[in-house]
C-alpha cells in the first residue's frame with residue numbers, strides 16, 4: 001500500500017473511532033459531576049473503572065469495532081497494515097476500502113465464518 005493511501009486509511013479509521021466514541025458523549029457528560037467529588041488519591045482507580053464503564057456502555061458490536069479499529073491503527077504504526085493476520089497474505093484493496101479495520105483476508109474470513117479454520 002502506498003504511503004498516501006495509508007495516511008488516508010488512517011484518517012478514515014480515526015474518524016470512525018471518533019464516531020463511536022462520540023456516541024458516548026452523553027454518558028461522559030453525565031459522569032462529570034460525579035468525577036469532581038472523587039478524591040485525588042482515588043483518581044487512578046476511578047480512571048480505570050471509568051474506562052471499564054465506558055466500554056461496558058458500548059454495545060457488543062461497537063466494542064468489537066472499536067477494538068478492530070484500534071488494532072488496525074496499531075498495524076499501520078507497525079507497517080503491517082493490509083496484511084492478513086492469519087495467513088500473512090496481502091488483503092485486497094477492494095476489501096480494505098470497504099472494511100479498513102479488517103484483520104483478515106477474504107479467504108481466512110470465510111474460514112472463520114464457516115467454522116473450519
Ligand SMILES: [Zn+2]
Pocket residue numbers: 084085086087088089104105106107108109
Ligand atoms: Zn488470510
